[in-house]
Amino acid sequence: GGIITQTPKFLIGQEGQKLTLKCQQNFNHDTMYWYRQDSGKGLRLIYYSITENDLQKGDLSEGYDASREKKSSFSLTVTSAQKNEMAVFLCASSIWWGAQDTQYFGPGTRLLVL
Amino acid sequence: AQKVTQTQTSISVMEKTTVTMDCVYETQDSSYFLFWYKQTASGEIVFLIRQDSYKKENATVGHYSLNFQKPKSSIGLIITATQIEDSAVYFCAMREAGYQNFYFGKGTSLTVIP
Numbered sequence: 395g396g397i398i399t400q401t402p403k404f405l406i407g408q409e410g411q412k413l414t415l416k417c418q419q420n421f422n423h424d425t426m427y428w429y430r431q432d433s434g435k436g437l438r439l440i441y442y443s444i445t446e447n448d449l450q451k452g453d454l455s456e457g458y459d460a461s462r463e464k465k466s467s468f469s470l471t472v473t474s475a476q477k478n479e480m481a482v483f484l485c486a487s488s489i490w491w492g493a494q495d496t497q498y499f500g501p502g503t504r505l506l507v508l
Numbered sequence: 509a510q511k512v513t514q515t516q517t518s519i520s521v522m523e524k525t526t527v528t529m530d531c532v533y534e535t536q537d538s539s540y541f542l543f544w545y546k547q548t549a550s551g552e553i554v555f556l557i558r559q560d561s562y563k564k565e566n567a568t569v570g571h572y573s574l575n576f577q578k579p580k581s582s583i584g585l586i587i588t589a590t591q592i593e594d595s596a597v598y599f600c601a602m603r604e605a606g607y608q609n610f611y612f613g614k615g616t617s618l619t620v621i622p
Contacts, residue, residue, distance in 0.1 A: 499553040
């Protein structure tokens with residue numbers, strides 16, 4: 395078994411601020427993902443990475459940067475927080491980009507921008 | 509265009525009955541994978557069950573089973589003998605073979621009434 399850890403659990407920012415969210419996994423999975431979930435909505439893919447130093451844009455990448463410096467960690471940066479923005483950011487990992495596997499999710503980071 | 513569509517926003521059922529949640533998907537690929545996930549009130553997302561497009565037999569795991577109707581691009585989730593703890597939001601997702609992105613539906617909220 396393994397676990398995905400996301401820090402921080404809660405993040406309160408100011409409009410225009412650059413905010414960084416971190417994700418660590420000990421599954422030794424190759425692929426990692428960042429999703430955004432707005433209240434009552436589904437998951438939208440922001441970025442994913444199939445290996446260390448690889449980055450792939452998802453449908454929602456504008457306004458975000460990502461970094462995969464190690465296999466076990468994947469960071470997401472909100473480049474300029476939008477006023478009144480409120481969402482949950484979910485990190486996930488899966489074993490191999492081509493494998494018939496599934497995703498394992500972290501507990502999420504809840505963002506509120508004042 | 510939405511690749512995965514869940515038309516049921518919310519469903520309520522009596523405990524110990526059977527419920528079916530609908531999901532339709534769009535893909536041009538002949539090989540793809542379909543998943544169902546459960547998100548509890550705490551926000552935790554767990555994988556429930558998967559159907560591979562080339563398999564004719566419907567997947568079953570515990571009291572979860574799938575109704576895979578390939579000609580209709582449909583993958584329904586069936587929960588038998590529902591329990592109170594099945595109350596959650598259920599997401600359908602798809603991944604096309606050779607690609608790393610998962611496409612999620614908007615979710616169906618299930619309430620199991622004692």
